[in-house]
Amino acid sequence: MTFQPLTPRLSILRLGMVNCYLYESARGPILIDCGNPGDGPKILAALQQRNYHPGAVRIVATHLHIDHIGALAALQTAGAPAAHMSPLDGAAVAQGSWIRPMHFAGPFAWFEDDINRRMVASQRGAPASIQPDATDGVVLYDELTVIATPGHSMGHISLYSPADGGVLICGDAAVHFTAQPNISFLYEDKMAAIESFKRLAGMSFAHAVFGHGKPLLGIADAAFRQRVARFTRNA
C-alpha cells in the first residue's frame, strides 16, 4: 500500500472506504487525516516507502470521526507530533471521543437515534495529542490554508493550497462517489453543510480530494458550482 501521486505535492493513500493524503510542502511532509483504528501500520509503511520517519511528519485532521483520526494515537506512539485540528473537534479527540450525534439522510433517518446511541457508545479510543489551532484562515506551514467548513461535524475544516493549480482537500465537507461532488449523507447540521459546500464552490481550485470517493483532478471548482446550482433549484 503506497501513497499515489495526484499532483506534484499531493498524494493519496486509499484505506478501504476512507482516504488519507500526503502533502509535501517546502517545509516537509504533512499527513492529512489518518484512517481507522488499525490503519496505523499501513500509514507508517507508506510513509517509510517515501523515507519519512513519523517524527518528521506533521499531521492535520479534518474532523473528529473515527475513520479520520482512528490511527492517530498509534502514529503518535510511533513518534508523530500533535495533530492540528479545530478547537471544537480537537477537544473531543483529545479526550478520546470520536463522534457527536449526527443526522442521516434517506432511510437511515428512521434509525437515527438507535445508530447514534450505538456509535457514541462504541466510538471512543485512546486520547490523542492535539494542537487546537486550525481555525479559519490560519495558514499551516506556509502552504495549507484552513477553511472552516462546519456541517458534517461542527468543527470540520478543509484545507486549501494555491499550488499545483489550486488544491482543495475537502475531508468530509464534500464526497465524490457519483458524477458530481455532493455533501455527505450524514451531518450534525445539514444547512451548515450546504453553506460550507457553497463556500468551497466559491473558491478557485483545479483539484479537489475527498475523505470518501474519487479525486476530482482538473476544473474541480466548476463541478462544485454545478452542484450548487442544483441546491438552488431544489430549494
Ligand SMILES: [Zn+2]
Ligand atoms: Zn466524517
